[in-house]
Amino acid sequence: MRGRVLIVAGSDSGGGAGIQADIKAVTALGAFASTAITALTAQNTRGVFGVFAVPPDFIAQQMQLVLEDIGADAIKTGMLHAPEVIEAVCSVYERSAKGVPLVVDPVMVAKGGALLLLPEARDALVGRLLPLAALITPNLPEAEVLAGQKIDGVEGMREVAARLLDMGPKAVLVKGGHLEGPKVVDVLRTRDGEHLFEDTRIDTRATHGTGCTLASAIAAGVAQGLGMQEAITRARRYLRLAMAHAPGLGGGHGPLNHAVTVTDLD
16 A cells, blocks of 8 residues: 545545545555545435534644644545635645645535535635645536636636636646536646546446545545656546446435456556
């Protein structure tokens, strides 16, 4: 087992997204996952029906104790629902993990439509967290909120990726799964330029937790010493494999098969 990933995110009682998906993805890719849970959610494949917030001081304590003892080669954040939560996470990072690559999945809305980021937290996300990030991984709706503009096609994704990069992160991956069409295009923008990832769309309802899974899989690769583009390439292959072998559970947006392993990617 190589690479330590500290995951700071919310729990999904259905097991398909959130901290559960994060742990499964990191483990499947051969890294070690530790956690700081930010919220408990009552949810299944049909939606989120309840949220119980963890106090910011306790989130910070979880992070601090893990960093002091186990350490981290990468940190991945998911659901950070309130400004005070974002501030607590940023404070611990700046105090005890400065220089550790930070992968930020700016979770805002659950697959079923439930709000997972309070409106007043957007400014904290942009002003405090994004400048600390090695990579942010917004989907199209999240990228539109962060950039304050609508996205029209791949060219719009490229424009917004450049705009988000100007907000301070070292790299931006705008995910294009919400666009219509037979192809799915993701746009990576870094200080060195741009790279487009393109694949044939998988026709499936097993899309619950795809964002969490991809970001954690990328973080695992970064923790293991892969370059950003290489980590994203492997993570996207893992995600597609997990979608293709989904177990078909639930009556809504179904979960992935996170048990596909590194050897399956060869």
